[in-house]
Amino acid sequence: MSASEKRLEWVQALRGIAAFMVVMVHSRSVLLDTEAGKAVANHILLPMGMGVDLFFVISGFLMVLTTQSFDGTKAYAWRFVAKRAARIWPLFAVVTLMAVAVDHHGVHGFxxxxxxxxxxxxxAFIPHNPAASGIYFQMAVGVAWTLCFECYFYLVFAACMLFGRWRYGVMAAWFALTLMAIPLFRGGYNLGVASQPLVEWSRYANLPINPIVWDFIVGMAAGWLYGCRFRIKQRAIVYATIALLFTMLLLGWNRVGMVNFFGPRGWAAPVAILFLGMVMLAKIGAAKVPAWSVWMGEISYSLYLIHVYVFEVLYRIVAHIPMDHSTFRIVLFVARPIAAVICAWVTFRYVEVPLSRWVRKLLLQMRLPSWLNIKAATRESRSHEVTGP
Structure with a gap:
């Protein structure tokens, strides 16, 4: 393992934890038919939805970190887009076909x-119906709503690369326009991710103005902090600062109108505190993580995409086994996350990795448009990449 890979194990671990948190959020459905189950589902498992905010923060962080070698050329921007597309789209396409078959019992959906x-x-990462289900966009593949935001952020990041050394200035202007100026002009600033006034003329235009995009910006700020010279050498000070900020946030949660949901008015706030704390610990070599969490990070994208369909197939199988309802719920609650992790590992090894590599190679070998500066097109970045939602 290279030094750069070792240095970023904590990021991979966090991504694995984020994916498993989302799995557990979706596992809670089998607990909702009893009062005790509802208490566990709503007060313990539901807040694990902050795994999505953590995914977005990590994405912003990695986009800054893995483009430090940006050389100002349009070819670099093309390679960036090609790598992101190869990372995200191929497995999602496979899972989409699987989703049609699972959701509609075979070929009927096709x-x-x-x-x-x-x-x-x-x-195409187009929000299907923003008015129907708030931030979830009524996507056919349910988890794809997060990929809509992910790919929007990638496109903005790549487009700003075309401005060379001014890229971060242009990016700051764009986010100031879409996240502050336009919402204020449209009737008042609101950090609630599920309560934004809808843009009627374009489904896609609802992405740039949604406050959940602040998650990516927090991640970018963390990436800058990780790369700068500032550091706190005493880990005790880092721990104390995290604890103090976290305690202040919890004590003032209701007073400042925080909600049990995604975004800066909800779960993104504690995620930001914890992630920035991890950044400061990593800078002094104090961010140690267990090996299993790093492994979970490797399969996190496969786990995130397929777990809902593993849940559904397993439900149909277990439903044919004679057992009382209480046992049925317990079996599902325990077995579904385990089955999802196993299937995710198989998918990662035999579908995600080879397919992503093939598409990446294909895209990078494509003849680029004439307007691109291709002098640097054959030079691959040597920095290790840990990317994806």
Whole structure:
């Protein structure tokens, strides 16, 4: 393992933890038919939805960290887009086909255009119906709403690269326009991710103005902090600062109108405190993580995409086994996350990795448009990449 890989193990571990948190959030459905189960589901498992905020923060962090070798050329921007596309899209396309089959019991979904169209829109990361389900966009593949934001952020990041050394200035201006100026002009500033006034003329335009984009910006700020010279040498001071900020946030949670949901008015706030604390610990070599969490980080994208469908298939299998309802719920609650992790490992090893490598090689070998400066197109960045949602 290279020194750069070793140095970023803590990031990989956090991504694995984030993915498993999302798995547990979706596991809570089997607990909702009893009062005790509801208490566990709503007060313990639901807040694990902050795994999504953590994913977004990590993405912003890695985009800054893995583009430190940016040389100002348009070819570099193309390679950036190609790598991100190869990382995100191929496995998502495979899972989309699987989703059609699982959701519609075989080939029926492929033969009905009204059913298949929302899945095709999802492949283009177009929010299907922002008005129907708030931030979830009523996506055919449910978890794809996060990929819509992820790919929007990648596109903005790549587009700003075209401005060379002014890229971060242009990026700051864009985010100031979309996250502050436009919302203020449209009727008042609001950090609630599920309560933004909708843009009626474009489904995609609802992404730039949503406050959850602040998650990526926090991650970018953390990336800058990680790369700068500032550091706190005593880990005790870092721990004390994290504890103090976290305690202040919890004590004032209701007073300042925080909510049990995504975004800066909700789970993103504690995530930001903890992540920035991890950054400061990592700078002094104090961010130690167990090996299993690093392994979980490697399979995190596969786990995130397939776990819902593993849950559904397992439910259909277990439903045919004679047992009382209480036992049925316990078996599902325990077995579904385990099955999801096993299937994610198989998917990662035999589908995600080879398919992503093949598509990446194909895209990087494509003949680039003439307007691109391709002099640097054959030079690959030597920095290790840990990318993806």
């Amino acid at each position: 033969t009905n255009p009204s059913i298949f169209l929302p899945y095709l829109e999802g492949l």
